Amino acid sequence: xITKRIIPCLDVKDGRVVKGVNFxxxxxxxxxxxxxxxxxxxxADELVFYDITASSDGRKLFTDILVETAKSVFIPxxxxxxxxxxxxxxxxxxxxxDKVSVNSGAIRNPNLVYEAAKLYGDQCxxxxxDIKRVDGQFRVFAKGGREDTGMEAIEWxxxxxxxxxxxxxxxxxxTDGVKGGFDxxxxxxxCNAVNVPVIASGGAGKIDDxxxxxxALPKVDAGLAASIFHFGEVAIKxxxxxxxxxxxxxxx
Amino acid sequence: MVAIVDYGVGNLFSLECSLNAIGAQVTxxxxxxxxxxxxxxxxxxxxAFEDAAKKLRSTGLDEVxxxxxxxGKPLLGICLGMQMLFEKSYEYGEHEGLGLIPGxxxxxxxxxxxDYKIPHIGxxxxxxxxxxxxxxxxxxxxxxxxxHSYYATNxxxxxxxxxxxxxxxxxxxxxxxxFGCQFHPEKSGKVGLAILKAFTExxxxxxx
Numbered sequence: 001x002i003t004k005r006i007i008p009c010l011d012v013k014d015g016r017v018v019k020g021v022n023f024x025x026x027x028x029x030x031x032x033x034x035x036x037x038x039x040x041x042x043x044a045d046e047l048v049f050y051d052i053t054a055s056s057d058g059r060k061l062f063t064d065i066l067v068e069t070a071k072s073v074f075i076p077x078x079x080x081x082x083x084x085x086x087x088x089x090x091x092x093x094x095x096x097x098d099k100v101s102v103n104s105g106a107i108r109n110p111n112l113v114y115e116a117a118k119l120y121g122d123q124c125x126x127x128x129x130d131i132k133r134v135d136g137q138f139r140v141f142a143k144g145g146r147e148d149t150g151m152e153a154i155e156w157x158x159x160x161x162x163x164x165x166x167x168x169x170x171x172x173x174x175t176d177g178v179k180g181g182f183d184x185x186x187x188x189x190x191c192n193a194v195n196v197p198v199i200a201s202g203g204a205g206k207i208d209d210x211x212x213x214x215x216a217l218p219k220v221d222a223g224l225a226a227s228i229f230h231f232g233e234v235a236i237k238x239x240x241x242x243x244x245x246x247x248x249x250x251x252x
Numbered sequence: 253m254v255a256i257v258d259y260g261v262g263n264l265f266s267l268e269c270s271l272n273a274i275g276a277q278v279t280x281x282x283x284x285x286x287x288x289x290x291x292x293x294x295x296x297x298x299x300a301f302e303d304a305a306k307k308l309r310s311t312g313l314d315e316v317x318x319x320x321x322x323x324g325k326p327l328l329g330i331c332l333g334m335q336m337l338f339e340k341s342y343e344y345g346e347h348e349g350l351g352l353i354p355g356x357x358x359x360x361x362x363x364x365x366x367d368y369k370i371p372h373i374g375x376x377x378x379x380x381x382x383x384x385x386x387x388x389x390x391x392x393x394x395x396x397x398x399x400h401s402y403y404a405t406n407x408x409x410x411x412x413x414x415x416x417x418x419x420x421x422x423x424x425x426x427x428x429x430x431f432g433c434q435f436h437p438e439k440s441g442k443v444g445l446a447i448l449k450a451f452t453e454x455x456x457x458x459x460x
Contacts, residue, residue: 003377070269072269074438074440074444074445075440096266096269121299123399251375
């Protein structure tokens with residue numbers, strides 16, 4: 001039976017993890033390589049590295065980090081941030097990424113998903129969508145959630161899946177940072193619209209939020225979070241033990 | 253030394269890193285002489301069957317691999333590389349594989365329940381069907397990472413493990429010295445490394 005995936009997301013800027021993390025036993029808490037190893041040991045099923053660097057020097061540092069991580073962490077690695085062209089896909093895949101997540105790049109160039117899927121396969125292309133309710137509609141936002149594109153989100157996701165997106169990350173701007181649980185209504189709407197894996201993001205504050213998510217929406221494949229894992233509010237080992245107790249299929 | 257067959261299909265970086273991590277000497281090559289001298293051979297692969305099969309044939313590596321497999325050299329196909337071991341694939345048409353293991357590769361669509369997603373992506377538990385030296389260091393039920401839309405069928409005799417995805421899908425096969433994993437051991441954490449380790453310890457002529 002396929003297991004529900006738990007995915008920590010690391011924001012990386014100039015080769016370092018942004019936001020101090022606080023783990024006992026970790027010597028360099030802002031080293032993406034060390035943190036990736038730590039998470040892999042704890043049972044993370046996949047890692048997302050999100051590059052928030054703006055400069056080309058920073059990009060180089062990011063790909064160096066990716067290479068170092070790929071040398072010592074043997075679980076799937078997804079890379080996002082700054083992916084605007086097929087050349088960007090190529091750059092990170094060569095450094096050890098298994099999947100590439102596109103967001104604003106796909107909004108700017110709707111052919112990107114199609115072109116990348118044709119070259120690297122659907123399984124390689126992850127569409128990440130930042131979604132917020134506007135006037136009773138789910139709307140896609142660009143530029144890290146700052147800009148309303150005016151596009152209806154479900155239709156956008158359907159179109160991207162039609163173009164070859166193999167997985168969807170649904171980031172709810174409405175629940176992000178609130179720590180009151182995942183956006184079940186939004187996720188349900190996406191799950192009903194497409195038949196590729198859906199990864200829930202935004203809103204997790206505690207273990208129960210994941211249990212509620214997987215119980216309420218069996219079609220959701222994975223839960224993604226950042227700060228609650230980094231700050232130790234939720235330990236992945238504990239989370240997975242609770243999932244197993246609740247009869248949610250998980251890799252222990 | 254373990255040789256990874258380089259035939260221009262997919263990214264070999266992760267596989268190379270994982271073999272380095274278990275202390276194996278690795279070489280990535282398309283040179284038949286180096287393949288002949290390797291202790292074990294890994295046939296990787298990501299992408300489309302037809303394209304990969306054409307590349308193996310156009311480089312003559314298909315005949316090289318068949319000869320080495322017949323000589324008793326341990327050979328491990330991974331993902332598409334595993335599918336290449338079979339007689340035929342029905343991925344967008346009908347294409348010939350290496351024919352080292354009897355069976356065909358067919359689409360999951362229509363076989364798995366309609367509400368199961370394709371591709372089969374994620375961690376799934378192995379169900380051992382036969383004992384195998386490949387599983388020397390892992391346990392029944394251990395999870396490994398899958399990414400595939402096609403699977404091998406009509407190969408029951410050589411199936412050593414399955415994974416439940418609606419029906420039980422072929423997860424690993426073995427015939428004499430030829431092995432195949434539908435999943436990615438190089439992305440399956442400690443369990444995957446343990447499988448690779450077991451493979452790199454096989455000697456020429458090892459029978460399963």
